[in-house]
């Protein structure tokens with residue numbers, strides 16, 4: 165049985181410890197950014213360092229220009245060569261600044277595309293590793309949704325970190341410039357900005373906490389939106405008149421979210437406005453002090469120019485630094501969900517020394533006293549199930565709805581592990597075999613098989629994707645399942661896009677889809693065939709044709725059939741009757757019928773309908 169995966173316990177994001185702990189999440193993200201394109205990252209860093217130093221260089225040159233102009237005009241020497249040189253340098257710096265900006269933008273685009281690609285592939289890979297049980301847990305979808313949104317939204321954070329580094333360097337260089345003249349001016353600016361920085365951080369965390377709480381509701385909103393505009397539900401929505409019901413639900417849910425968001429934004433607006441007034445005090449205090457010193461002749465006009473520019477620049481970049489820093493800290497909280505998703509480990513996996521599945525399988529598959537309870541359920545779905553299926557044998561499973569037939573198949577494929585008992589293949593526990601090998605050896609079509617919005621070829625090829633280019637093999641599988649008759653009617657034949665999602669797609673009937681899905685099972689060179697309701701959507705004639713072939717196709721293999729139709733079931737060598745998760749009868753059709761038990765009653769009920 166798969167171990168329940170650790171639930172991600174959300175730390176209280178508003179508390180300082182939670183925020184500080186979240187900061188360490190930045191490191192793995194930086195690592196992922198680096199992995200997505202080391203050269204781009206390096207190039208981007210170099211450009212940003214250069215760009216960070218341009219503002220202070222401009223101010224230093226401006227200071228010398230102003231002082232030289234004042235001196236020249238007092239001495240009446242006009243434009244000196246030295247002055248020309250300063251102007252030329254200033255011009256060069258302006259050009260450099262503009263070019264660097266373009267370069268940073270360009271590399272930013274490359275970085276963003278690389279990172280999105282890299283992270284999306286990682287997400288897909290991780291999602292494919294997880295247990296089926298994980299997919300049946302609603303909290304998983306909340307987590308997946310947060311991870312998905314974060315994977316792309318956190319690009320903002322990547323850009324923010326780069327911006328933070330650049331701003332940091334600009335700020336330090338300007339502050340050093342100010343410090344040379346007066347440490348007090350600097351202190352004044354910094355101290356007055358601290359409350360605003362704390363305020364930004366606080367409200368950022370509040371927004372995160374709100375978004376965290378809203379995730380289930382947002383998921384429901386997405387679901388309602390999709391349901392309201394999907395092909396699958398369109399018929400029922402119209403006939404049952406459900407649209408207004410869905411819209412009312414959407415309206416009330418979205419209103420709840422809106423109210424919360426507006427309330428928080430209003431609080432942030434008033435709180436942060438007050439705090440920014442304090443910051444402005446610091447800036448103008450410093451500015452007035454410099455003007456006062458210049459007026460008393462304690463600073464040259466060039467120094468006044470430099471300081472006024474540096475104070476304005478430092479104030480601006482410090483404010484921006486605190487907003488960007490708070491932003492990064494918030495993003496770090498969001499990233500926690502993405503990292504938590506990446507750290508989920510599947511409970512069902514191969515052991516390090518896993519065995520290959522024997523070829524050929526000699527003794528067959530045995531369920532030995534198997535019990536299974538679904539995660540989150542208290543009652544077992546299967547109880548003490550024991551049976552054996554030998555190579556070359558066709559076994560049928562019959563039972564009313566919800567008796568555990570599909571569950572038994574899921575256990576057979578190791579999509580779940582039993583909670584009690586053992587499943588053995590050639591006398592060895594299924595858990596000792598390599599998972600991929602085991603899956604390779606089964607050709608399965610589930611009752612709720614997937615309908616891929618792809619071409620007819622690919623819809624069959626998914627059964628054995630490494631042979632997707634082998635047109636002949638695919639055509640043979642289609643012939644076996646009778647899908648060829650369906651495909652030959654399509655305007656583009658095997659190249660026809662199926663489903664309605666994409667341009668030129670053609671939809672099929674339920675039975676036609678089923679024949680296509682059946683071809684997937686035949687495409688595999690598998691030793692076990694498992695067909696869960698393989699003919700449920702087929703008409704009587706097609707069912708007859710499918711089964712006439714099935715006999716030949718399953719020769720020498722183990723075949724398990726699940727069906728509610730006795731016409732299907734009776735052709736099996738042996739039939740298991742499942743009731744309440746237990747096998748209550750077992751034997752060939754004639755024997756069970758003669759026995760007059762559960763099977764005979766079910767058979768009679770169905771037969772009487774046709775008399």
Ligand SMILES: Nc1ncnc2c1ncn2[C@@H]1O[C@H](COP(=O)(O)OP(=O)(O)OP(=O)(O)O)[C@@H](O)[C@H]1O
Nearest residue numbers: 300538541545563564565566567568569570571572
């Ligand atoms: N993922 C799940 N989590 C919890 N319970 C489940 C899950 N899947 C199935 N069940 C429950 O297990 C029981 C058996 O389900 P199963 O799908 O195996 O029945 P079945 O015999 O194949 O039914 P049907 O003939 O309707 O296909 C049902 O009561 C069902 O509600």
